[in-house]
Amino acid sequence: MHSSYTFTAESAVFDEQNLVSAAGLVPVLELAEQAGLSRLIDEHVDLPSTRVKSGAVNPAGKLTSIISGMMCGADSIDDAGVLRAGGTPRVFNEVYAPSTLGIFLREFTFGHANQLAAVARGHLAALAARTPLLAGGDQRAFLDIDSLLRPVYGHHKQGASFGHAKIGGRALLRKGLSPLITTLSTAHAAPVIAQARLRSGKTGSGRAAASQVKQAIHTARACGATDTIMVRGDSAYGSKKVIETCLDEHVEFSLTVSRNKRITAAIECIDEHAYTPVRYPGAVEDPDTGALISDAQVAETPYTLRLGRNRTITVRLVVRRVKDASHPDDGLLPVWRYHPFVTNSELSTTDADITHRKHAIIETTFADLIDGPLAHIPSGLFAANCAWLSCAVIAHNLLRAAGTLAGGNHAAARGATLRRDLVNIPARFAAPARKPTLHLPAHWPWQTSWKALWTNVISYPTAQPRAA
Numbered sequence: 001m002h003s004s005y006t007f008t009a010e011s012a013v014f015d016e017q018n019l020v021s022a023a024g025l026v027p028v029l030e031l032a033e034q035a036g037l038s039r040l041i042d043e044h045v046d047l048p049s050t051r052v053k054s055g056a057v058n059p060a061g062k063l064t065s066i067i068s069g070m071m072c073g074a075d076s077i078d079d080a081g082v083l084r085a086g087g088t089p090r091v092f093n094e095v096y097a098p099s100t101l102g103i104f105l106r107e108f109t110f111g112h113a114n115q116l117a118a119v120a121r122g123h124l125a126a127l128a129a130r131t132p133l134l135a136g137g138d139q140r141a142f143l144d145i146d147s148l149l150r151p152v153y154g155h156h157k158q159g160a161s162f163g164h165a166k167i168g169g170r171a172l173l174r175k176g177l178s179p180l181i182t183t184l185s186t187a188h189a190a191p192v193i194a195q196a197r198l199r200s201g202k203t204g205s206g207r208a209a210a211s212q213v214k215q216a217i218h219t220a221r222a223c224g225a226t227d228t229i230m231v232r233g234d235s236a237y238g239s240k241k242v243i244e245t246c247l248d249e250h251v252e253f254s255l256t257v258s259r260n261k262r263i264t265a266a267i268e269c270i271d272e273h274a275y276t277p278v279r280y281p282g283a284v285e286d287p288d289t290g291a292l293i294s295d296a297q298v299a300e301t302p303y304t305l306r307l308g309r310n311r312t313i314t315v316r317l318v319v320r321r322v323k324d325a326s327h328p329d330d331g332l333l334p335v336w337r338y339h340p341f342v343t344n345s346e347l348s349t350t351d352a353d354i355t356h357r358k359h360a361i362i363e364t365t366f367a368d369l370i371d372g373p374l375a376h377i378p379s380g381l382f383a384a385n386c387a388w389l390s391c392a393v394i395a396h397n398l399l400r401a402a403g404t405l406a407g408g409n410h411a412a413a414r415g416a417t418l419r420r421d422l423v424n425i426p427a428r429f430a431a432p433a434r435k436p437t438l439h440l441p442a443h444w445p446w447q448t449s450w451k452a453l454w455t456n457v458i459s460y461p462t463a464q465p466r467a468a
Contacts, residue, residue, distance in 0.1 A: 019086040022072045023427035023438050024450070026091060027457040028402045029068060034460055035126035035401075037064065037394070040119045047112050056107040061094030063116070063391060066101055068092075070395035071423050075375035077102045087429040091436075105384040113386035117196070120393045121219045124184075124192060127401045128223035135404075136186035141225035143194065143216050143251075144183045144362040145233045147205045150370075150377055151176040158382035163201035176201040177377055179389055180208065181369075182216040183362050184223065190412040191365050192400050193393045194219045198386045205236035210245045213237075217249045230254055230345060232359040238342065240307050246344075247313065254343040254356040257317075266303050267319050267338050274299040275321065278350045280357070295323045298353045303342060315342045318352050368396060368415035399423070405456040406449040421446040422453060 038060040045063070047056040069080030078098045082088075089095045096104075108116075128134050134141065149165045151174055165174040178199045185191035194216040197208060213231055220229055230252040233242070238255035246253040257263060275297035303317035320339045327335040341356050373392035379385050399418045403410040406422055413421070427438040444450065 016086055018090070018429045020088050020091055020427045020429050020438065021082065021086055022088070022424050023091075023440060024402075024423035024425050024453075025068055025071065025088075026438065027454050028071060028398060028423060029064065029092070031127075031130070031402060031405070031457045032064070032067070032123075032394075032398055034457070035123055035130050037067075037119075037123055040122045040126075041116075044115045044119045044122070045112065046115065047107055049107060051106055052103050055103045058094065059104070062096050062101055062104045065094065065096045066105075066388075066391045067395045067398070070373040070392060071399055071419065073372065073419055073424065075373055076378045077105070091429055102379070105379055105387055106381055108381075108383045108387040110383050110386060113383050113390060116387050116390040117393075120193075120390050120397070121195070121215075121222070123394055124194065124219065124397050125222040127397060131401045131404050132189075133192060133397075133401050133404055134184065134186055134189050134223055134225070136188035137220075137223065137225045138227055140187065140228040140230060141220050142185050142358070142361075143213065143220060143229060143231045144185070144191065144359050145180070145209060145213060145216070145231070145237050146359075146362050146366075147178050147180045147199075147236075148366050148370075149174055149176045149178050149201060150374055152201075152377050154380075156380045157377065158380060159198075159200045159385075161200050161202040163203070174201070177382075177385065178203050178205075179369075179374070180205075180212060181362065181365065182212055183365050184216065184220050184225070185361060186225075189404075190400060191361055192397045193365060194223075196389055196393050198382070198389050206239055206242070209233075209237050209239070210241035213242055214245050214249060217245075217251055228252060230355070232356060234359070240305075243305065243313075243342075244307050244311075252343065252345045254341060254345060254352065254359070256339070256341045256356075259338075259340070263303075263317070263340055266301055266317055267340060270299050270301050270319060274301075276350065278320070278353055280354060297321050298349050300349045300352075305342065313344075315344050316352070317342055318349060318356070320353050364414070365396070372396070372415050372419075402453055406446075406453040408449055410446075410449050422450055425450065 041060040041063055045059045047059050049056040065080060065083060069083055072082055074080050080101055081098045083095050149163050152160045159177055160175055162173040162175050163178055165172060178201050180197045180199055181193060182195040183191035184194040195212050197212060217229060231246050232254045235256040235258045238257040243253060278296050278298045298320050300316050300318045302314050304312055304314050306312055318341055321336040324335040324337050343352055345352055347355060369392060377385050378388060399415055402422055403413055403418050425440060427440045430437050
């Protein structure tokens with residue numbers, strides 16, 4: 001492909017006042033208002049102006065500007081300036097400058113950031129009621145909890161400290177902040193973020209996990225998860241507090257446990273013939289024998305957990321074992337590596353193992369956040385970064401809801417794909433006889449999906465009234 005014209009240095013001019021660079025914001029923000037975003041912000045966020053006079057005025061307008069910038073791909077405060085270009089200020093009101101948004105974020109305290117987190121939870125529940133965001137939630141829903149470390153640089157980031165990270169398979173210490181994320185998904189729906197909390201980089205992965213799991217369970221039920229809820233996590237979250245929380249809330253759990261003397265003794269008591277091969281989705285079969293090209297095997301045994309206040313419970317200790325790749329296959333006896341987890345579900349042994357390993361779906365959410373609003377931690381103030389994280393949660397869930405309305409592959413697409421196909425679509429805005437019209441590119445590859453989103457949102461009969 002090459003240019004059809006010969007351009008000169010004067011051929012490019014930034015003078016189009018009616019060009020909207022992200023026309024997809026029109027249906028997406030309308031969907032946000034139908035789920036009551038501005039109303040929830042006005043109800044929950046009570047932010048005084050303490051640093052700069054009038055810095056905290058109109059939180060609904062400023063927060064929706066930040067969220068809109070994130071849905072366009074903004075990963076810093078300055079990137080929100082894209083909303084002020086071309087005809088976007090004509091299509092939307094209350095479009096604020098990045099400097100104004102930065103002043104606003106610095107007005108947040110940790111308590112106000114928690115107020116915004118409550119907005120994110122309430123808005124997710126409203127989106128789940130408005131869209132098929134959690135299809136299959138009336139059967140079994142999954143809450144996956146995990147943490148990640150986002151690197152920061154410089155000496156003026158509040159809360160930044162050195163925490164453990166793994167890069168290229170190597171464990172190392174890295175300076176950063178550590179968000180704790182809990183996602184909500186079903187067998188038929190991609191994960192959304194039910195709860196998020198920003199912590200210091202050196203914070204242990206399992207710190208405050210029990211309280212976050214409890215809040216996420218309440219959020220899941222508010223989103224329509226009326227049947228079974230299963231909490232999944234790795235060994236950092238297989239603690240007594242998390243298990244007690246799951247039991248108190250009457251939900252299932254599937255949590256990896258760390259190896260200790262009692263766990264090792266229980267594994268050694270499992271009969272060798274009790275192990276059965278497990279067939280994972282997409283497993284490869286040997287064309288000659290039909291056997292699975294995998295050495296993974298699973299077995300289970302009862303195990304008694306000792307909880308607090310002299311409380312005990314008998315659970316299922318499911319053990320997955322694979323051959324240790326560091327030892328040759330021609331040895332006299334195979335050398336196995338064991339991966340135990342505990343669960344109270346009624347699934348079969350193999351199904352319990354397959355379901356537990358699907359906890360890795362939370363990594364897709366991490367990838368979306370790292371490739372989007374959490375590519376950088378923008379502010380030097382910890383509370384401002386907590387508010388930024390809550391805005392990122394709202395933006396992620398909004399994009400996910402828009403994808404479900406668009407249908408097709410967009411229902412489970414990556415955040416970058418949703419931004420490219422549904423949000424960052426250019427359009428020329430015109431309003432002849434005060435009839436607003438968006439002139440979109442002809443032959444847009446995802447025109448059918450975009451029109452499905454537009455029709456489902458704009459033609460919705462019971463739109464929520466906007467806050468004054």
